[in-house]
Amino acid sequence: MKKIGSLNLIGNTPLIKLQNIKVPNNVEIWIKYEAGNPTGSYKDRMALSVLSEAMKNGKVKLGDQVIEYTGGSTGSSLAFVSTSLGLNFTAVFSDAFSSSKKQTMEAFGAKVIVEKSYGKGITPELLSRMKTKAYELSQKPNTFYADQFGSINVLKGYIPMGKEIKNKLGNIDVFCASVGTGGAIMGTWNGLNSHNSKLVAFEPLQSPYLTSGKGGPHLVEGIGVGFEPPFLNRELISDIKCIDQVDAFKMCRRLAKEEGLFCGGSTGMNVFGALEVAKDLKYGSKVVTLACDNGLKYLNSNIYQTN
Ligand SMILES: Cc1ncc(COP(=O)(O)O)c(C=O)c1O
Structure with missing residues (x-):
């Protein structure tokens, strides 16, 4: 298996405590x-996790074509890991997502097919159209469908993140995060293995599928998919909170200015949600959430276009 050094840079990311934004109950x-x-x-x-396991098990081999439909973050990662492992990658993408993500995938050598959103944003209809296209492509020989919504290796890939958190902080009171496939929240939770903590999920108020059974158009990339997230285990979740995308985006701008943390919309939602969670906690409790990705990907989206 071709393996290049930059793959070793995955994981072991920093844990940073909010310093300047005032948090309820300290x-x-x-x-x-x-x-x-x-x-x-x-x-x-x-x-x-998905691609190295598939190579180990002989489901994909050097030079094969990896296929996935993606809002671009998963696609950028699949493009990067594919080229690092000697695979090719084709993404089914849409103009509803940041164009910089398309450029990133292409920089790593991916082929990007763009499904039109017709200015309607991220809708269940668009996602379903993208999925059909990806499925069609994956029927060709020498292709491998990465299956971000089904592969058990998605969950496994996040277990180290939970372990990293546990090693640094020990027991925590709440772990909370927004949900796309549910892979990050559940895999991290498995790695945390922290039975006394609570698990809280967030979704966009504009697409409240988890709490109401009905998704809708919204602007928070990567989450609020409008169908049951395959990896979400509702039995383990204590609470699901709906967060307005406007508050999430405002929080992104506050995080940049007040904490020096430059992130995307789902991170804004996670931190806004964590502050909501903190309102009901005892003084000095510990909450952990995720900065899913970097704000540089969103410079041409509406998160950083206003003040
Ligand atoms: C920016 C961003 N945030 C959050 C998520 C949600 O992560 P998960 O699919 O693991 O629930 C995604 C998923 O694509 C994402 O791209």
Whole structure:
């Protein structure tokens, strides 16, 4: 298996405590800064797990074509890991997502097919169209469907993240995160193996599928998929909170200015949500959430276009 050194840069990211944003009840909010991964996103962890396991098991071999439909973060990670392992990658993408993510995938040598959103944003209809296209492509010979919504290796890829948090902080009170496939929140939770903590999930108020059964158009890339996230184990979740995307994006701008943390919309949602969670906690409790990815990917989206 071809393996290049930059794959070793995946994981072992910093844990950073909020310093300047005032947190209710003096709760400590810790942020796992996943922008520290090579493509600036925690998706590098799942891409490495999925593709290296598939190569080990002979499901994909050098020179094969990896296929996935993606909003671009998973795609950037799959593009990066594919080229590092000697594979090719084709992404089914859409103009509803940041164009810089398309450029990133292409920089790593990926082929990017763009499904039109017709200005309607990220809708369940668009995602379903992208999925059909990806499935069609994956029927060709010498292709491998990465299956970010089904592969057990997605979950496995995030277990080290939970372990890294546990090694640094010991027991925590709450782990919370927003949900796309549910891979990051559940895999990290498995790695945390912390039975006395609570697990809280967030979703966009504009696409409240988890709490109401109905998704809708929204602007927070990577989450709020409008169907049951395959990896989400509702039995382990204590609470699901709906967060307005406007508050999430405002939080992104505050994080940059007040904490020096430059992140995307799902991270804004995670931190805004963590502050909501803190309102109901005892003085000095510990909450951990994720900085899913880097703000540089969103310079041409509406997160950083306003003040
Ligand atoms: C930027 C971003 N945040 C959050 C998520 C959600 O992660 P998960 O699919 O593991 O639930 C994604 C998934 O694509 C993402 O791209």
